[in-house]
Amino acid sequence: MTSIIKLHCLSGAGDESPPCYVLQIDEFKFLLDCGWDEKFDMNFIGELKRHVNSIDAVLLSHSDPLHLGALPYAVGKLGLNCPIYATLPIYKMGQMFMYDLYQAHRNVSEFDLFTLDDVDAAFDRITQLKYNQSIDMKGKGLGVRITPLPAGHSLGGTVWRIAAPGEEDIVYAPDFNHKKERHLNGCEIEKLMRPSLLLLGAMNTDYVQQRRRLRDEKLMTTILTTLRGGGCVLVCTDTAGRVLELAHMLDQLWRNKDSGLVAYSLLLLSNVSYNVVEFAKSQIEWMSDKLTRAFEGARSNPFALRHLQLCHSVAEVVRTPGPKVVLASFPDLEVGFARDLFLQWAPHPSNSIVLTARTSPGTLARDLIEHGGDRVLELSVRRRVRLEGAELEEYLHNQRLKINNSIKEETAGISSDSDSEGELEMWVVTGRHDIPVAGPARAAGCFKANKRHHAMYPCHEERTRADDYGEIIKPEDYRLAEIVDAEGEIRDVPPAPPPKQEPDEEMMEIPSKCVTTVREVAVRARVLHVELEGRCDGESLQRVLAHTKPRRVLGLRAAPRAQAALRKQCEAEGIDKVYTPKCGETVDATTESHIYQVKLTDGLLSQLSWRSAGDTELAWVAATLAPRARSRETAPGDDENSMEVSMSLEASSAGAPHAAAFVNSLRLSELRAAVARLGLTAEFTAGALECCNGTLAIRRLDNGRVALEGVLSEEYYKVRELLYDQFAIV
Known part of the structure; x- marks a missing residue:
């Protein structure tokens, strides 16, 4: 018996928008990825909100925001409450991506789409899997099995194989790479043989990339030429994905004494650079066979990067003397440290800007790739500056009002009569957690009794801040100096200095605001695009289709030109059914043509006579089927082939005489x-x-x-x- 299979494209269909799809297998619904790009499109969120309560499980394929960027918003704001499945590296590196993304936006704007608590809550729901570990769904998903397979695009990247009832084998491969790289194995194509439905990321179907040797030579030549000319190289990359391939490659180049690069600095700049490298050191078993054998044999960790300096602010880069190479996030140049360095380094002809990914249309990086540099760009510059003058006084006044209001609310429960005046006084003097003890009361007369109180608990002790060896700890010795440039921009926001009395547990936030200005930036630096995305191009996709021989193909994230190229390739391989939907459309990929999903009413079920057959029960139904009346809340394309039993059935219909079975x-x-x-x-x-x-x-x-x-x-x-x-x- 076949299953009803439908795919509703919330995003990532007909264009290069982030992947997010609802896959329905009978009554069970998967959310395949939950991506969000730098535009933070709320129209997509509105579409996701309509389906969030019906989703039974979420499958994540990669750790970058393009595949899971909207997950914290869906969990924290939309109430997504279902199991989430991903590999261990996606769990670890995905957090690093979202922490870096949140901090990059908070440094330049009042970002409030999600908080770090939303990020933690979303990732706490993830069930961590290993490659080739099969999990059976329960409840409505009885008979459905999911298996993560290596994708080769990023560390822990996954191609999901979904086994549905009726021998339906669905493969979800949004981004993958079948070629081996320095730190990753390729996708295991032999495990994807003859799927009934292939959900294929076809963005690069009409794109042919250069050989890896030529791309590496292009990058190395640019770095050597720029450094020897006294300039700096900005390599725009991501936080915890493709940056690992670049860091490993460049560190190996720096180790080569013949390259002459030891005299120059190699820096990794992001808000979480230290954590990313530490996590990479602990995930060698997820990497290529070559690195695994090297670690098992010589116990040398390939990500013990000796020549890579880890930085967490632009100020640390500025303090590093001489020409340097900086790997900075993010690749789209819309926000983050890469944009900050671009604004500083682009006007100087001796510098070089290396773009490693074709980001979404409309981003600064995509504009530079398509139109090149050597021109004047009008860019909006956003920064956070500290409050001064009247604005600072107003901020402090508002803070004092908030504190006074909170005290009034806490003391509102205490009466204002003379019986409670002593209690209020003791609350103010000793604190709300003290236990006052009342003295002996006088006899009642024309005057009210005068109650005496004194505090018993707690006993306040002076805490001595010291380490385990008795050394007195002075917090001011460990705090970074505050760095403010000439324009008043806060480059590195340290915690507030401690007060003279005992320091508070929660450091006060420096009062600041976000300002936006428009600046004309003359791009005189050399702008170079070196494709290091780690995705299959058109030639590779053609080989994958010829090898796997899927019965049906559904093209995802494919522009019109890429869709036409995909159809041409599928026709050459003899694949007749090729789906190329657009955003908002629903594709019915059910194998059988005339198959309906029947809903039985409670009135009909109460009339049936059930017979036990092993672990199941059977009953005979003779009824008339009628099309279900579509409600206004039903989305277009949802359950359009669904049928339900008519409510006007006679009692004799279910138990009418018939031949015994x-x-x-x-x-x-x-x-x-x-x-x-x-x-x-x-x-x-x-x-x-x-x-x-x-x-x-x-x-x-x-x-x-x-x-x-x-x-x-x-x-x-x-x-x-x-x-x-x-x-x-x-």
Whole structure:
């Protein structure tokens, strides 16, 4: 029996928008990825909100924001509450991506789409899997199995194989690479053979990339030429994905004494650079076979990067003397440290800007790739500056009002009569957590009693801040100096200095605001695009289609030109069914053409007579099917082939006379054991089971039925009743 398979494209169909799809298998719904790009499109969120309550599980394929950027918003703001499945590197590196993204936006704007708590809550829901580890779904997903396979695009990247009931094999491969790289193995194509439906990321179908050797030589030549000319190189990359390939490659180049690069600095700049490298050191088993063997043999960790300096602010880069190479996030140049360095280094002809990814259309990086540099760009410059003058006074005044209001709310429960004046006084003096003890009260008269109080608990002790060895800890010795440039921009926001008295546990935030200005930036630096995305191009996709031989293909994230190229390739491979939907469309990829999903009403179920058949129960239904009336809340394309039983069925419809149906696959050997338990003899003779000294015979006919022959007797009726008990009769 086949399954009803539908794919609703929330995003990532017909264009290069982030991937996000709802895959329906019968009654079970998967959310395939939950990406968000630098535009933070809220129209996509509105579409996701309509489906969030019906989603049963989420599958994540990669750790970058393009594949999981909207997950914290969906969990924190939309209430997504279902299991989330991903590999361990996606769990670790995905957090680093989202921390870096959040901090980059908070440094230049009042970012409030999600918080770090939303990020933690979303990733706490993730069930971490290993490659080739199969998980069976429960409840509505009974019979559905998911298996993560290596994708080769990023560390822990996944191609999901979904086994549906009815031998339906679905493969979800949005971004993958079948070629081996320095730190990753390629995608295992042999495990994707002959799927019934291939959900293929086809963005690069019409794109042919250079060979890796030529791309590496292009990058190395640019770095050497720029550094020897006294300039700096900005390599725009991501936070914790493709940056690992670049860092490993450049560190190996710096180790080569013949390259002459030891005299120059190699820096990794992001808000979480230290954590990214530490996580990479602990995930060698997820990397290529070459790195794994090197680690097992010599115990040398390939990500113990000796020449890579880790930086967390632009100020640290500025303090590094001489020409340098900086790997900075993010690749789209819309936000982050890469944009800050671009604004500083682009006007100088001796510098070089290396773009490593074709980001979404409309971004600064995409504009530079398509139109090049050597021109004047009008860019908006956003920064956070500290408050001064009247703005600072207003901010402090508002903070004092908030503190006073909170004190009034906490003391609102205390009455203002003379009985409670002492309690209020003691609350102010000793704190709300003290336990006051009342003294002996005077006899009641015309005057109210004067209650005396004194505080018992807690006993406040002066805390001495010291380490385990008795050394006095001075927090001011460990705080970074505040760095403010000439324009008043806060480059590195340190915690507030401690007060003279005992320092508070929570450091006060420096009052600041975000300002936006428009600046004309003359791009005089050399702008170079070196494709290091680690995705299959058009030639590779053609080979993958020829090798896997899918029966049906659904192209994802494919522009019109890429869709046309995909159709041409599929026709060459003899694949007839090719789907190329747009955003908002639903594709019905059910194998059988005339198949409907039937809904039974409660009134009909109450009239049925159920019969046990092993672990299941069966009933006979004779009813008339009628199309379901579509409600206004039903989305276009949802359940359009769904049917439900008419509510106006008569009681006789379910139990009307009909020929009995015997449900079971009977084995004569099991029947022989049952007959023997009754104390009757039974032997096999000439393919038949003879009972009661040959007076009865049970044989299987050519049409699969079972016949009982023999003399009418008491034993005959016992054997016939025993034979009927082997079936569920409906």
